[in-house]
Amino acid sequence: MRKRENLVSQLARSGRCALCKGSKMLCGKTSCPLLAKYYALLRARGRVSQEFAGSSPPSVFVGRHGYPKVRVGPMVPPEIGDTSIYDSPERWIDLRINDILNYRSVLVRGMKVARVEEARDPGRYLATLQEIAISRGPVDSDVAFAKRPLERIVVDGESQPFGPSAPLRRFDPHNPKADPRLEKAYYDTDLRAAEAVHALYLNGVEVTRIQRAFSAGVFGVERRLVPTRWSITAVDSTIGERFLKDVRTYEPIDRYLIFRSDRFENRFLVIMMPGAWSYELVEAWYPGTIWNPYGRNEFLISDHEFYEGRSDYASIGGCYYAARMAVSEHLWRMGRQAEVVVLREAQPSYILPVGVWHVRENVRAALRDGPAEAETFEEVLAAISAFFHIPLKRWLSASALLRRRKFQRRITDYA
Numbered sequence: 396m397r398k399r400e401n402l403v404s405q406l407a408r409s410g411r412c413a414l415c416k417g418s419k420m421l422c423g424k425t426s427c428p429l430l431a432k433y434y435a436l437l438r439a440r441g442r443v444s445q446e447f448a449g450s451s452p453p454s455v456f457v458g459r460h461g462y463p464k465v466r467v468g469p470m471v472p473p474e475i476g477d478t479s480i481y482d483s484p485e486r487w488i489d490l491r492i493n494d495i496l497n498y499r500s501v502l503v504r505g506m507k508v509a510r511v512e513e514a515r516d517p518g519r520y521l522a523t524l525q526e527i528a529i530s531r532g533p534v535d536s537d538v539a540f541a542k543r544p545l546e547r548i549v550v551d552g553e554s555q556p557f558g559p560s561a562p563l564r565r566f567d568p569h570n571p572k573a574d575p576r577l578e579k580a581y582y583d584t585d586l587r588a589a590e591a592v593h594a595l596y597l598n599g600v601e602v603t604r605i606q607r608a609f610s611a612g613v614f615g616v617e618r619r620l621v622p623t624r625w626s627i628t629a630v631d632s633t634i635g636e637r638f639l640k641d642v643r644t645y646e647p648i649d650r651y652l653i654f655r656s657d658r659f660e661n662r663f664l665v666i667m668m669p670g671a672w673s674y675e676l677v678e679a680w681y682p683g684t685i686w687n688p689y690g691r692n693e694f695l696i697s698d699h700e701f702y703e704g705r706s707d708y709a710s711i712g713g714c715y716y717a718a719r720m721a722v723s724e725h726l727w728r729m730g731r732q733a734e735v736v737v738l739r740e741a742q743p744s745y746i747l748p749v750g751v752w753h754v755r756e757n758v759r760a761a762l763r764d765g766p767a768e769a770e771t772f773e774e775v776l777a778a779i780s781a782f783f784h785i786p787l788k789r790w791l792s793a794s795a796l797l798r799r800r801k802f803q804r805r806i807t808d809y810a
Contacts, residue, residue, distance in 0.1 A: 427746070443503055443559055445543045447473045450533040452482035453571070455524050456504050456557065457610045459622030463512070467620060468505035468563050469527055471538050478533050484555065484752035485601050488658055488760055495749050499556040503544050505563030511620040514612025520566070521612075521620075527568060528611035529577035539565040555750040576600055581613045588615030592630055593637040602720075603752070606630045627751060628713040635720035636704070638727040643672050643702065645726070648733045651769035653778050656761035660745035663757045664782050665722060666775055667733040667766070668800060674722065675699035675796040676715050678739045679785050686741075686748075693785050695793035714739075717755035725762045736796050740783050772800055 454470040472478055480486055481498040513521055527534055544559035573581075576598050580591040591614040595605050610626035612618045621629065647669050654665040677697040680687035687694040698709040709715035718737045726732055737758060769775050780787045791797050 442473045442501065443544050444473070445561075446537075446539040447471075448475060448535070448537050449473050449503075450475050450478045450535050451527060451568070452478045452480075452502075453527045453530040453532070453534045453607075454482040454502060455528045455607055455611050457620050457623050457626070458506075459624055461508075462622065464508055464510050465620060465622060466506040467509050467521070467524065468507055469524060469536065469538070469566055469568075470502040470504045470557060471536050472501040472503065474501070475535060476533070482555075482603070482607075483601070484603050484750065485756065488753065488756040490659075492660070492745075492747055492749065496556060496747070500558040502558050503538070503540075504557055504560035505538055505540065505566060506560060507563050509620065511612070514618045514620045517612075523566065523568060525581070525611050525613050526571045526573065528608045529573045529581055529613055530571040531574035531577075532572065534571040535569045537565070537567040537569075538563070555752065556747075574600070574604070577604070577608055577613070580608075584616065586614070586616075589633050589637070591615065592633045596634050602630060602634065602755070624713075628716050631713065631716040631720045631751075631755065635716060635723045638720075638723040639672065639704070642723055642726045642732045645730050645732045647671060648729075648731045651772065651775050652733075652766035653769060653775060654761040654764065654766050655782060656757045656764065658757055658760055659753050660742045661753070661757055662740040662742065662783060663754075663761050664738040664779060665758060665761050666736045666738070666779075667722075667726075668736070668772070668775070670734040671702045672726075672732045673699065673701045673734045673796060674719055674737075675735070675794060676709075676711055676718050676737045676739065677790065677794050678711060678714065678741065679783075679789070679793075680741050681743045684741055684743060684745060693789060695785075695789060697793050697795065699795050713751040714754040717751040718758045721755050721758035721762065734796060734800070736794060738779065738783070738790060738794075740785060776801075 449471040451469050451471045456468060456470055458466040460466070470482070472481060481502055487495055507520060509521060514525070517525060540561040541564045542561050544561040546559045576595055577600065580586060580595060583591070588609065592605055592609060596602060606623075606626050608614065609630055610621045610623050612620045648667055649669055651669070652667040654667075656663040656665075675697055676699075677695060680690075680694045682690045682692065696711055698711040698715050722735045722737065726735075739754070767778070769778065776787060779790055783790070791801065
């Protein structure tokens, strides 16, 4: 995973970025991801000082390096008002990458070191962060840093970008108001974390807010801080698994359903096929895109599970669980089960990863838009060919479930 996170910095160290300087596009991208991040940070730089007042969206970040001793702190922009959109991925799906970078780059991250188990009996600082994490809206705050916050270019395929950071000297939030739903889970020390996560989601709490609170260690019997990057996947996985307990008991769908989304420089095709629950995510990256910088051909990667699920972590990463959560919830609401294949084609214009949230929101958008129906599997294959630029044979080669459907005979074929 570390290799994935540092591809852009590897490009820079190789000398290719120095030769290009953002003008020749030697990496094959349509615009420079380093410059996109740099300009967003530059716009924020004149507004960020060693001390300022601002409204946290609310947002709390927990790092993972040094675990179980981690850096944890609030993220606060240098502006007062309704900043909630700065940390609300559910509202971003129709925005541009630069819009999101502008939001995220002004979120200044304060840091103090804490042990993860301190969430069980927090001191004043951690208790304050937990109040922020369960807040129902932006929290006006005064922040002071040990030194001027340092701009960094952070490219991470799992979590959202963020702006400057520095060790925190003082953090004074003004009267955070708790969301009663999150507050109830916080005070219920006998409620298991997985049960709290699913109950809150069914009660209408956005998944991003649940992830934030989960990371701050406000749920469960044995509470602890959870690195933000891990909490995102943990919550997606937990909600999806809970829906699947019911979905596996439902009757299969009786026709092919095809859902499409073409948003945020990514194309998604969600295919639901008659049969017992199984699931696969296939991702395709063009040459020159962020995870295929030197390839001459499209790079396809996939992971899947059958009816029983899986016990190991998907090699494709958090995107697998984000998409699975969206499709499992949709099937749960339908009262049906199905074989599901999610195909993702990241376009060359997708210059900078912004987190797995956009996979979940793209799939949700496709499902909201409603399906096209198909009578035969051949019609499904025709839809794949028509929607994507990458040839059908590449998708079939990469997808275990599509190959199984195409080549494996079923007992119903002889009826």
